[in-house]
Amino acid sequence: MYFMIKRILTVIGLMISPIFVGATTLSDLSAHEPSSDETWAEQWFYNIAIPDVGYFKVSLQTYIAPDFAVAKPKAYIHLAFSSETGATTKYDLFFDELILKHPEGIDEFYYEVPGVVVADEQGVQVLHPDFLFNMEWAGEHHHYWHGLNPGQTPFGFIPEIPGVGGKWFLYTVGTPVNYSYFDGSMSLAGAGYAQLDKGWYDKESSAGMIYSMGLTDDLYYMITGAKLGDSEIEMWAGRYVSEEYDLIFLPAFNGFSVKREADACSGYLQVELNKISYKLVVEAKADIASFYPLEFPSVIIFGGEQSYMKSMQADVNFYLYQFGQLKEQVQMPQALLEFSGPLACDDFFD
Numbered sequence: 001m002y003f004m005i006k007r008i009l010t011v012i013g014l015m016i017s018p019i020f021v022g023a024t025t026l027s028d029l030s031a032h033e034p035s036s037d038e039t040w041a042e043q044w045f046y047n048i049a050i051p052d053v054g055y056f057k058v059s060l061q062t063y064i065a066p067d068f069a070v071a072k073p074k075a076y077i078h079l080a081f082s083s084e085t086g087a088t089t090k091y092d093l094f095f096d097e098l099i100l101k102h103p104e105g106i107d108e109f110y111y112e113v114p115g116v117v118v119a120d121e122q123g124v125q126v127l128h129p130d131f132l133f134n135m136e137w138a139g140e141h142h143h144y145w146h147g148l149n150p151g152q153t154p155f156g157f158i159p160e161i162p163g164v165g166g167k168w169f170l171y172t173v174g175t176p177v178n179y180s181y182f183d184g185s186m187s188l189a190g191a192g193y194a195q196l197d198k199g200w201y202d203k204e205s206s207a208g209m210i211y212s213m214g215l216t217d218d219l220y221y222m223i224t225g226a227k228l229g230d231s232e233i234e235m236w237a238g239r240y241v242s243e244e245y246d247l248i249f250l251p252a253f254n255g256f257s258v259k260r261e262a263d264a265c266s267g268y269l270q271v272e273l274n275k276i277s278y279k280l281v282v283e284a285k286a287d288i289a290s291f292y293p294l295e296f297p298s299v300i301i302f303g304g305e306q307s308y309m310k311s312m313q314a315d316v317n318f319y320l321y322q323f324g325q326l327k328e329q330v331q332m333p334q335a336l337l338e339f340s341g342p343l344a345c346d347d348f349f350d
Contacts, residue, residue, distance in 0.1 A: 024169040026143065026151035029109040029121070029198055031062065031100040036202035037071030040064035041297040043199045044111065046124060047336060048135060048177060049215035050192035054083035055312040055334060056133065056181070057090075058124055060111050062098060065301050073098060075113045076296060079131050081181070082312035084334060086290060089183070091131055123177070132182040135194065139176030142220060144169065144239060145248065154224065154237040155251045166201020173239050174220030195222065204304050207231070208341025210262060210269060212284050214316060214332045218243055221318070221332075223271055223282055225254065227341070236260070238273050240280055242328060245320060249273040249280065264309065265345035267291065269337060279321040286314040286337050293349055298340070306341040307349050 034040040041063050048056040059078035064071050075098040080090035099112040102120065111119040118125050123136035143150035153169040173195055180189040193215035207227035214221055223238035234254040240247045252258045252273070259272040267286040272279060290313035298306040314337035320328040339345065 023149065023157070024151055024153050024167055025149055026171065028151060028167070028169065028200075029171050029196075030107070031109070031111070032200050034064055034071070034073060034202070037064065038066050038202075039301055040073065040202050041200065041301055042073070043297075044109075044119065045197050045199075046135070046194055047196075047213060047215075048179060048192055048194045049334075050179065050188070050190065051217055052084060053188060053190075053192075054081060054085075055336065056081050056135075056179070057312065058117075058126060058133065058135075060117065060119055060124075061297070062100070063297055063301055066303075073100075077113065077117060077126075078294070078296075079126060079128060079133070080312070081131075081183075082290075082334075086287075086313055088290070088292065088312065089131075090292065091128060092296070093128065130183055133179070134181075135177050135179045137175055137194075138178045138191065141172040141175045142241060143171070144173055144222075154222075154239070155226075155235060156237075158228070158235060158251060166199060166203070168199035169197065170222065170239075171196040171198055173222055173241060174215050193220070195220075204298065204302050204306060206341070208306060208343040209338075210260075210340075210343050211338040212269065212282070212314065212316070212336060214314075214335030216332055219318070219330055219332060221282070221316075221335075223249075223273065225258070225260065225271070227343075234260075236271065236273065238271075238280070238282075240318070240320070242320075242330065244328065247275070247278060247280065247320075249275055262339070262343060264339040264343060265347055267311065267314070267337065277323055279324075281319040281321075282316065283319075284314045284316045284335065284337050286311040288345075288348070290314075291348065307344060308338060308340040309344050309348050310336070310338045312336050 044060040046058040057080040061076040062073035075095040077093040082088040102110040126133040209226040220241040225236035236258040238249040257274040290311040291309045294308040316332040318330040
């Protein structure tokens with residue numbers, strides 16, 4: 001009975017959440033006015049998978065730091081490429097000049113650092129001397145939710161509760177793309193898949209999180225869990241899209257319809273997500289040497305201790321059951337795996 005009531009309340013909450021003033025929608029892809037003149041971060045994360053080649057990460061961010069003389073957002077750009085063989089290159093760039101209004105005056109997403117990067121609703125172009133990259137959408141977007149509000153955050157109405165934290169949603173779980181890349185020694189071009197997610201906040205959005213996603217010709221997935229505020233409550237959600245199945249796992253608490261084991265120091269995660277007739281077990285493993293640390297914006301802007309450790313070299317196995325019977329088993333040789341805050345490995349940052 002408890003589980004039935006809990007599930008009914010969750011579904012009701014998800015149904016009514018779009019009417020909340022603060023609910024995220026697809027239009028939230030555009031830049032927002034900062035809600036603080038002391039601490040602010042807005043982030044667009046492009047994760048691009050090229051089968052048999054590797055993963056690209058293009059993270060476009062705006063920020064306001066406590067030491068700014070004028071509370072005008074500046075730009076931070078994180079670029080990374082992790083080849084299928086495991087070699088990873090990355091760049092962290094900071095700029096004062098930033099344009100967030102579309103030059104044609106239309107009310108659409110636009111992000112530009114003159115001479116370095118331009119991103120809009122058609123794609124993203126990077127002109128760094130050592131990282132020339134172009135990506136254009138080449139197919140239908142797979143937004144997170146079906147229904148009236150496909151841009152609602154995976155955690156449903158929970159982020160609308162006062163004091164929980166910042167805003168975040170997935171613009172697309174997976175979309176076909178065309179791309180080109182040149183770094184002075186390597187030239188690549190062709191087709192792949194991309195996920196774009198977006199977040200904005202003026203304070204830490206959680207006390208810690210775990211995140212994993214991946215894209216191949218056969219499967220798109222995203223799973224994430226986060227501690228709510230300063231509590232020990234841990235909520236999880238996920239999306240699984242294969243050739244035969246398209247499943248959304250509603251927000252649920254660890255220890256109830258979600259079971260997870262994690263050891264960030266070993267680069268290991270196992271999550272079991274359940275819904276009425278399905279059970280999805282996701283097991284991810286990445287060599288600890290493949291992770292790299294990132295302290296922006298959590299530590300640098302908000303003065304917190306929630307450092308992130310990220311890998312684009314996770315090997316992931318999926319086991320999908322229906323009514324207890326194994327229906328699908330998929331192995332993904334390269335995917336993303338991230339840990340932060342108390343869910344990360346302290347020794348990794350020493």
